[in-house]
Amino acid sequence: MTTVLTVPPSLDDTTFEHLLEQLAPLPADERILIDARHARWASPYGLTALLTLAQSRAEPPGLAVPEADDTASYWARLGFFRHAQELFELHGTVPKARSGGESDVLLEITSVSKSEDVHEVVGRIQQKAQSMLVRELNIDAKATMGFAMTLSEACQNIVEHAGRGGWVAVQAYRWTKRLGRRVVVIAVCDAGVGFRQSLESSPGRRLGDRWDDAQALEEAVIRGVSRFRDPGRGQGLAGVRRYVGRWEGKLSVRSGTARIAIVPKWDDDVPLAEKLPNFPGAQMQITIPEQLPAR
Amino acid sequence: MINLINVSSVLGHCGPFTNLVTRPTGAAVRSLIEQSLSAAHGAVTVIDFSEVEMIDFSCADEVIAKLLLRFGSEPAREAYFVFRAASEHLDAIETVLERHMLALVIQLDDGAVQLIGAVADAERRCWETVRRMGGGRATAIAIELGRDVQETTALLDGLARRRLLMHSGERYETVGGGA
Numbered sequence: 001m002t003t004v005l006t007v008p009p010s011l012d013d014t015t016f017e018h019l020l021e022q023l024a025p026l027p028a029d030e031r032i033l034i035d036a037r038h039a040r041w042a043s044p045y046g047l048t049a050l051l052t053l054a055q056s057r058a059e060p061p062g063l064a065v066p067e068a069d070d071t072a073s074y075w076a077r078l079g080f081f082r083h084a085q086e087l088f089e090l091h092g093t094v095p096k097a098r099s100g101g102e103s104d105v106l107l108e109i110t111s112v113s114k115s116e117d118v119h120e121v122v123g124r125i126q127q128k129a130q131s132m133l134v135r136e137l138n139i140d141a142k143a144t145m146g147f148a149m150t151l152s153e154a155c156q157n158i159v160e161h162a163g164r165g166g167w168v169a170v171q172a173y174r175w176t177k178r179l180g181r182r183v184v185v186i187a188v189c190d191a192g193v194g195f196r197q198s199l200e201s202s203p204g205r206r207l208g209d210r211w212d213d214a215q216a217l218e219e220a221v222i223r224g225v226s227r228f229r230d231p232g233r234g235q236g237l238a239g240v241r242r243y244v245g246r247w248e249g250k251l252s253v254r255s256g257t258a259r260i261a262i263v264p265k266w267d268d269d270v271p272l273a274e275k276l277p278n279f280p281g282a283q284m285q286i287t288i289p290e291q292l293p294a295r
Numbered sequence: 296m297i298n299l300i301n302v303s304s305v306l307g308h309c310g311p312f313t314n315l316v317t318r319p320t321g322a323a324v325r326s327l328i329e330q331s332l333s334a335a336h337g338a339v340t341v342i343d344f345s346e347v348e349m350i351d352f353s354c355a356d357e358v359i360a361k362l363l364l365r366f367g368s369e370p371a372r373e374a375y376f377v378f379r380a381a382s383e384h385l386d387a388i389e390t391v392l393e394r395h396m397l398a399l400v401i402q403l404d405d406g407a408v409q410l411i412g413a414v415a416d417a418e419r420r421c422w423e424t425v426r427r428m429g430g431g432r433a434t435a436i437a438i439e440l441g442r443d444v445q446e447t448t449a450l451l452d453g454l455a456r457r458r459l460l461m462h463s464g465e466r467y468e469t470v471g472g473g474a
Contacts, residue, residue, distance in 0.1 A: 115317040122314050122349065145349050146386060152316040152351040159317070232356040235394060239352040239387075 002062065007036040011046030013252060013285050017276065019053065024277035033062035037092065040071055044169035044187035045285045047080045048109055051167050052191040054087035056280050063088035069095070078169060079108035106132060106170040106184065107151075113165030118155045121168055122148050129184075132172055136182055138291040139247060147184075147288070150243045153236035154188040154284055161198045161227065162281060166190025179266055181290040191281040195220050195255040202227040213256030214274045221253050221260050240286065249288040255281065264289075296338045300328055302358075303346035315350035321357025328362060337373045339461075339470060341402070345380040355387040360395045367397065367458050375458050377402050377471030385411070398459055400470045408471045410459060421450040422459060422469065430468035 005022045008015040019034070026032065034050070042050075054061050063084060066072045075081060076095045084090060107125050112118065129147050133139040139147075151170065158166040172184040196216035199205065205227075208215070219225040221241070224234035244251045244262055252261040252269070259273040266289065302324065306312050309323040332340060342362075344350070350358075359378070366374040379402045381388055389411060392398060398412030410422050424439050425431065431439075437447035455462040461470055 115319040116310070118317050119310070119312050119314060119320070122316050122351075126314075126348065145383070148314075148349055149316075149351045149387065152314075152349075153353065156317055156351075156353055232360055232391065232394060235352040235356060235390060239390060242390075 002031040002033050004033045004035050007034060007039045007050075009038055009040045011036075011039055011041070011050070012043040013045045013049075013254075013283075016046055016049050019050075020277040020279050023053070023279075028056070029058040031059055031061075032057065033064065033091075034088070035064045037064045037067045039066045040068060042071075042075065042080075043285075044078070044109070044171045044185050045189070045283065047075065047078055048167040048169050048187045048189040049283050051080075051083050051087060051109070052189045052281055052283065053279075054084070055164075055191040060087060060089055063090050065090060065092035065094055067092070077105055077108070078171070079105075079110070083109055083111065083167065106172055107168065109167050109169040111165055112155045112158045112168050112188075112190075115156075115159055118152055118159060121155055122152050125151055125170060129170075132184065133288075136172060136290065137184060137288065138293065139288070143247065146243045146246075150240050150286060151186055153240050154186060154286065156236055157282065157284070158188065158190045158192065161195075162190040162192025164190065164192045166192065166281065175287075175289075179289055181292075183290065184288045186286040187284070189281070189283040191279075194281050195253075198227050199225065202229070212258070212274075214258035214260070214272055217253055217255055217258050217260040218272070221251075221262075244286060244288070247288050247291065249286060251287075252285050254279070254283040298331070298338055298340040299343060300331060300340060301343045301345070302328075303344075306347065313346075313348050315347055315354040315358065317351075318353045318357050321354035324354075325358050325362055328358070329365070332366065332374055337375075339375045339377060341377045341379050341471070343379040344384060347380075347384070350384045350387050352387050352390055355384070355391045356394070359388055359399070360391040360397060363397045363399060363458075364395065373458075375461060375470040376400070377408065380404075398457060400459060402471055408469055414459075418450055418454055421447065422454055425451070425460060425467055426469045426472065430466055430472060432465045433467065436467065 005019055008018055073095045081094050106128050110121055126148055130144040133144050134141050155168050166189055168188045170186050175183045196213045199216050221237055224238045226233035248264045250264050250267055257276050257278050261269050261271055263269045305324050305327045366372045377400050381401045392412030396413040398414045400408050402408050433448045434444055437444045451467045454460040461468045
């Protein structure tokens with residue numbers, strides 16, 4: 001028997017939870033079909049998380065691709081189907097990705113599993129990010145380097161801790177519903193060991209009574225704790241947090257059954273969500289909003 | 296004697312990279328730098344970041360912090376560093392310096408040297424005084440600082456132990472003063 005999971009019309013970090021709620025009661029080897037026929041939009045997080053969902057299953061799930069041409073075409077431009085065809089049994093018409101020419105995508109979905117992949121990602125983002133951050137988000141040209149550093153550190157989290165490969169994507173768009181401004185969004189998702197297991201692997205680590213995914217996220221994201229004893233470790237996420245804070249951005253990291261967020265004034269998300277449906281690995285989203293001109 | 300290490304060239308030996316990112320790359324770069332330092336006992340080495348487009352926190356930790364930790368205080372590995380063209384990368388560099396309570400000397404575009412990182416106010420004033428004076432004996436530096444000689448000598452020796460000043464005979468000089 002195959003269980004059908006329905007993709008919401010708009011797939012982002014919030015609505016992806018609806019998919020996970022449908023997935024949670026199912027055993028890992030249950031056949032599933034992800035029905036995205038009526039999806040109209042997806043954020044970089046939505047698409048990279050969808051790939052990790054497939055990665056987490058014992059059997060390749062089915063995926064019914066969006067019926068709307070512009071949606072399917074956008075997913076193709078983001079490079080989704082190139083990775084999805086390795087992980088899903090695709091049903092429906094898959095548009096061909098546009099070849100050559102200048103893409104409107106800042107960084108299409110890229111697999112990350114080793115250090116060289118991070119070099120590749122950083123190299124590809126630098127040129128496009130510079131013009132976009134300055135021109136469209138009113139962010140100081142000097143901040144471009146910080147953006148690439150943030151991307152680099154977020155990707156290294158996969159290489160250093162996940163234990164298996166993941167994906168990164170970067171896109172800029174107008175976020176009408178929440179903010180009414182343009183944003184640039186980095187999504188970095190993997191289906192690896194997650195923060196709790198990573199920290200548990202630290203030699204001699206003592207676990208407290210309430211040790212769980214939420215506390216592991218607090219330790220790593222807020223206090224900069226790493227599984228490595230080297231005192232220089234843990235600076236990557238701290239750097240990401242600083243960059244996000246400087247530009248009134250938002251950082252959210254989901255792992256296991258919890259999600260932690262650095263919430264800016266413009267958002268009403270909770271800083272810590274617990275008892276979420278369990279999902280392996282770590283899923284990170286960084287949102288940098290367009291800066292309003294000084295009055 | 297002054298040695299010059301061009302980080303961009305070293306990076307080129309580690310792979311087709313233009314950015315100093317990731318820990319493995321940082322460790323590889325540091326290893327090559329250390330090899331070229333083996334014959335530089337007691338000398339000043341200029342680590343030149345010209346042509347390095349970007350350095351992230353992890354790589355800054357591997358290259359800069361670990362280099363300073365290994366060569367910063369062991370008498371057997373006496374080495375002095377000046378970091379050139381590092382101003383573009385201060386965010387990453389200062390972050391790792393603070394994390395490890397380290398400090399270093401950078402050379403600005405106009406050739407002037409500047410102390411950055413974790414240094415107490417009294418140490419910073421002392422270092423600045425030595426720089427302004429172009430070096431000198433503890434007694435002269437103490438007069439300029441307006442402190443007693445014993446206190447000043449303790450500050451100077453502390454800075455010398457951290458390889459931020461060079462101490463030769465009775466004279467103290469800023470590292471990179473003539474770089």
